Structures are given as structure tokens and as C-alpha cells.
Amino acid sequence: MEDQAERLREIVRQRGPAGNGGDSFTSGGFGNAIPFSPSIPGTLGNSPPGSGRSAGSGTDLRFRPARDGKTRIITVTSGKGGVGKTNLSVNLALAYARLGKKVVVMDADLGLANVNVILDVIPKYNLYHVIRKQKTMREILVETDYGISIVPGASGFSQIANMNDDERQNFINELETLSVADIIIIDTSAGVSSNVMDFIAAADDAVIVTTPEPTAITDAYGIIKIIATEYESPNMGLKLVVNRVKSVAEAKKVADRMTNIAGQFLNLKVDYLGFVYDDSAVSLAVLRQRPFMVIDPKCKASLCVQHIVDRMEKSELRPVGGFGAMMKRLFRKS
Numbered sequence: 479m480e481d482q483a484e485r486l487r488e489i490v491r492q493r494g495p496a497g498n499g500g501d502s503f504t505s506g507g508f509g510n511a512i513p514f515s516p517s518i519p520g521t522l523g524n525s526p527p528g529s530g531r532s533a534g535s536g537t538d539l540r541f542r543p544a545r546d547g548k549t550r551i552i553t554v555t556s557g558k559g560g561v562g563k564t565n566l567s568v569n570l571a572l573a574y575a576r577l578g579k580k581v582v583v584m585d586a587d588l589g590l591a592n593v594n595v596i597l598d599v600i601p602k603y604n605l606y607h608v609i610r611k612q613k614t615m616r617e618i619l620v621e622t623d624y625g626i627s628i629v630p631g632a633s634g635f636s637q638i639a640n641m642n643d644d645e646r647q648n649f650i651n652e653l654e655t656l657s658v659a660d661i662i663i664i665d666t667s668a669g670v671s672s673n674v675m676d677f678i679a680a681a682d683d684a685v686i687v688t689t690p691e692p693t694a695i696t697d698a699y700g701i702i703k704i705i706a707t708e709y710e711s712p713n714m715g716l717k718l719v720v721n722r723v724k725s726v727a728e729a730k731k732v733a734d735r736m737t738n739i740a741g742q743f744l745n746l747k748v749d750y751l752g753f754v755y756d757d758s759a760v761s762l763a764v765l766r767q768r769p770f771m772v773i774d775p776k777c778k779a780s781l782c783v784q785h786i787v788d789r790m791e792k793s794e795l796r797p798v799g800g801f802g803a804m805m806k807r808l809f810r811k812s
């Protein structure tokens with residue numbers, strides 16, 4: 479996590495501004511596009527911590543098509559680690575499930591997976607096995623007690639290996655299995671590994687999470703800047719969530735600063751999606767390995783997440799969006 483944040487800062491230092499000159503966060507010159515080469519851990523057989531139920535695979539979600547034939551893909555990411563992506567991803571998923579949506583959370587963190595940890599699930603298999611063609615997506619999909627399904631990520635690997643063409647093609651085919659969901663929320667690791675960039679590129683909505691801390695803001699801006707420089711006209715809707723705020727005013731100040739600077743220096747529209755209060759219910763829920771939306775649906779953080787989903791629902795899915803478009807974008811990169 480720290481390495482990724484450091485790498486992000488390094489890349490942002492090396493790259494210059496997109497478009498018109500310097501900005502108040504970073505400066506430098508920038509380089510090549512990041513190719514589609516998801517970072518994969520080098521070994522098998524992780525066994526994430528967690529003391530609850532052991533996960534089987536399987537959910538009825540697989541066999542029914544998405545209600546309107548369109549799956550919305552939301553990638554949740556950040557520059558700095560530990561800002562609340564995983565908690566937001568899982569609780570957003572629950573809020574969507576309460577609207578009657580079929581939701582899958584994909585833990586795209588292949589180094590330090592923890593979606594399963596905060597849900598107290600011990601998966602037998604994970605994304606790594608799919609990428610290595612040892613399991614199918616259906617086999618690793620875990621149905622939780624909370625009405626959402628998860629695609630577990632992998633943990634405990636420092637080695638990074640890329641997919642070969644065959645594995646990549648297979649992976650894309652496997653991803654299609656998930657098109658039965660209404661919503662796929664992809665929880666990424668912090669920073670700018672190539673798989674994170676690929677998931678961002680493939681998403682309908684890229685939700686950037688920051689906290690009010692200056693380092694988190696700078697790194698969030700860094701990732702927005704990289705998106706701006708990697709993709710000439712980013713397809714996805716860029717959205718900002720400010721987490722762990724003490725007041726509405728604090729959140730707005732951070733959001734205004736980010737959205738203004740992204741517009742001014744990167745010519746990029748970033749929508750302020752909302753904020754989540756700093757709330758002790760969140761850390762308590764993490765300790766209990768249950769989502770805060772479940773433990774305390776009326777806590778401040780839960781109400782904020784509900785509000786974020788309401789706003790997401792109001793923001794239109796682009797006409798070219800959805801699963802088919804995701805596939806096309808992934809294929810186009812091949």
C-alpha cells in the first residue's frame with residue numbers, strides 16, 4: 479500500500495501536467511500510457527484472516543440476466559492507501575442491494591485483499607485462480623449473508639507477474655460471467671498499478687476516495703492527473719467522495735478544491751458525489767467484521783452512504799456504458 483502511494487507520487491513527479499501547464503499540486507514531465515497488464519501475485523493458496531463462516535461458492539445471481547440488461551461498473555480507487563475504499567465499496571454495495579439490485583463486489587486488490595476480511599468470509603479461491611485459469615469466476619464467486627456477492631482478491635503476495643495473452647483472453651471471458659449483476663463495484667488497491675488503471679479505464683464510474691488529509695488530497699489529485707494523461711478523453715464519469723470528514727463544510731472545501739483544480743489544470747470534470755463522516759461506527763464494524771450499514775443502518779456513516787447511492791442513481795449511466803462497453807474497452811486495449 480505504501481509502496482503504491484510512493485510510486486504514485488514518483489509517477490506524478492515524473493509526469494507533467496496534462497494540458498495547460500503546472501498546477502498547485504505537482505509538476506514535471508510525463509511518459510507512456512500504461513498498457514493492459516494486470517498485476518498478478520506470484521503464488522497460490524492464500525488464506526486471509528477472518529474467523530467467521532467459510533465461504534462456499536455459488537449464488538443464484540449467476541443465472542439471471544441483469545434486470546435491464548445493463549451492468550453498471552463502479553471502480554472505487556484512491557491515491558493514498560487506507561482512506562476507506564474497501565469500507566465504502568462494501569457498504570455502497572449493501573445500499574444498492576437494498577434497492578433490489580443484484581450487486582457483486584470485486585476485490586481487485588491482488589496484494590492485500592480485504593473485502594472478505596471486513597465481511598468475515600474465508601474464501602477458498604480468489605481472483606488469482608481465475609487469472610491463472612485454475613478456477614472459473616462462477617467457482618470463486620461467494621454469496622454473503624448480506625445479499626451481495628463477492629469476487630475475492632488475493633493476499634500476501636509481493637511478487638507481481640503479468641497475464642499472458644491467453645490468460646488475459648480467458649480472464650475477459652470470465653468477467654462476462656458477472657454481467658448478470660446490475661452493479662459491479664470494483665474495490666482496487668491504492669495507487670497506480672497497471673491493473674488499477676485498467677479497472678478504472680473499464681469502469682462506467684471511477685469513484686476517487688480521499689480524506690481531508692493533505693497527503694490524501696495530493697495523492698487523489700495525482701491519480702486524477704494520471705487518468706487525465708493516460709486517457710485523452712476519459713470515458714468514465716470521475717466522481718469524488720470525501721471520507722472521514724468532521725463537517726459538511728470541511729467536505730465541501732476539499733471537494734471544491736479538487737474539482738476546481740481538476741477542471742482548471744486538467745480540463746477534467748470531476749463530480750462531487752458526497753462525503754462520509756468520520757464515525758466510530760466504521761472502525762467498530764471493521765473490528766466486528768460486519769458492514770457498518772448492517773451493524774448500525776442509522777449511524778452517520780450509513781446515512782452518508784445511502785445519500786451517495788441516491789446521487790449515483792440520479793446520475794445517468796452513459797449511453798455507451800455497461801458491461802458490453804467494458805468488454806469493448808478491454809478488448810480495444812489488446
Ligand SMILES: Nc1ncnc2c1ncn2[C@@H]1O[C@H](COP(=O)(O)OP(=O)(O)OP(=O)(O)O)[C@@H](O)[C@H]1O
Nearest residue numbers: 559560561562563564565668755756757760761764
Ligand atoms: N468514515 C470513517 N470513519 C471512521 N473510520 C474510518 C472511516 N472510513 C475508514 N475508516 C477507518 O479506516 C480504516 C481503513 O479503511 P479501508 O480498509 O476501507 O481503507 P482502504 O482505502 O480500503 O485501505 P487500503 O488502501 O489498504 O485498501 C478502517 O479500518 C477504519 O478503521
Ligand SMILES: [Mg+2]
Nearest residue numbers: 563564592666
Ligand atoms: Mg482496501
